[in-house]
Amino acid sequence: MSAGQMIEVRGLTKRYGATLAVDDLSFAVRPGLVTGFLGPNGAGKTTTMRLILGLDRPTGGEATVGGRRYRDLPAPLRAVGALLDSKAMHPGRRARSQLVCLAQSNGIPVRRVDEVLGLVGLDPVARHRSGGFSLGMSQRLGIAAALLGDPAVLMFDEPANGLDPEGIVWARQLMRGLAAEGRTVLVSSHLMSEMALTADHLIVIGQGRLLRDQGVSEFTQTSSRPWVLVRSPRLDELAARLTAAGARVRPGPDASIEVSGMDSAAIGNLASASGLVLHQLATQRASLEEAFMELTHDSVQYRPAGTVA
């Protein structure tokens, strides 16, 4: 795929009054992959997407799609499809009419409206007013709007919101399918667990700044140090010897210890040399969720009072 479909963000900065929502952010979103856009609430994900779509004007830097600013795209809906806020529709208008307006505004044939309504499973309610839709149905209508122009670039802001488990699986398959067709897919979420199943690549931000821009597996490798879970009938003696050998030992669950700074082979050798029996020796790695929480811990903006930091 050509670079004509990349989303590129360079030195993007947005200040609202005293709040710096996006702070000198630079990254590129490549075609053919699902890129997860992660950060805690208030990290600046939605603002960044709004800046890419030209809805807000950046304080500094720029965002381009295929080398052009969004406002300069000749037929924007044919180039970029976006789900920003599924409720961003007039509630008194019928679902089909919403999409007909959008199709007409970009010279998209109206028969495409019925195609995308079928695709998201809304054809039975096509002539209902969208104000009566559940959050999940609104989300599907928003996804239909994003797909309308058959665009090479797609952006979804928190698409899983309001979807039932079946809908979440559907949305995940949809995004993977879009990326497999060579499209550029940027999906924001504040849930690492969802992204672990959907994304190939991750862009993690906190307080408007870039924290990570790397593949999912790479993210896991670099963001979480492994440790070894050890069980032994003579746990105290083993712990003392491990500490003496330079490992860090902390108590684990159910009469076990968690050892870091020494791999499982070294621990096994040390136990054998000391004549200590081992009942369990297992390398553990933090889940993506834990890695994400550790990474963004310092940049979480809204934390309930009384939480132990």
Add this chain to the structure above:
Amino acid sequence: MSAVAAGPGTAAPGRDRRPATFADALRCEWTKIRTVRSTFWTLLVAAVLAIGFGALFSAVAAHHYARETLAGRAGWDPTSISTSGLGLAQLAIEVLGVLVITSEYSTGSIRTSLAAVPRRGRFLAAKATVLTAVSLMAGEVMAFATFLIGQALISGQAPTASFGQPGVLRAVIGAGLCLAALGLFGVALGALLRHPAAAIAVLVAVVFVLPGIAAALPARIERNVEEYWPTTAGAQVTAVIHGTHQLGPWPGFGLMCLFIAAAMAAAFLLLARRDT
């Protein structure tokens, strides 16, 4: 794969097709105004006010004509009496103008709309054009209907107007033009203020309250307000008989259009600069 999004008949993504045009934006806005219920209701209210009050004013004025003084009879203007209901109907049309833009902000659909038509000027111009066209159609239909109904009610009790008399056709067409211009004024205020309540409050102040307050001012100032206040000056195009301290029909209407154009220009400038 069941999730293939493109659907049938779609080839390589990102293929460039024809650019979107102003005509596309117009089609989109035309669909928008047709597919919400508020359009139907505001137009219905406008028609009821225009025809109902036009008929009422005509009947009452005709009934009193016999008792009018000579001076009163000299100022007898059956054309503007018959279309006077449009002076009330204008409020509904102005509200329609306010709503076509403020409803985008209050429902959040402005984000969807501006993502589809990111050129702010094109977006607002398409909206303004469609609203003006709808108001003009509605205005002319109401003007001619109320004129004909009014003349029928006046006939037999007082002199009536006909299209053959000088200024009559211009005044009836002018009543519809006025409505279209004021609908556009609603769009400008809606785009400037973004909140329906704020926009409607300013609108009522400009169109109804401030010209009314002028009556309490010293006569010289009152005459100036009557002559040059944009909306009262604009209304001259709907009258056949004009007072001494009033602009002519077209200069008056031109003044109002200039005022609305200035409001519209400010709306364009602000929309281009503001975040959505």
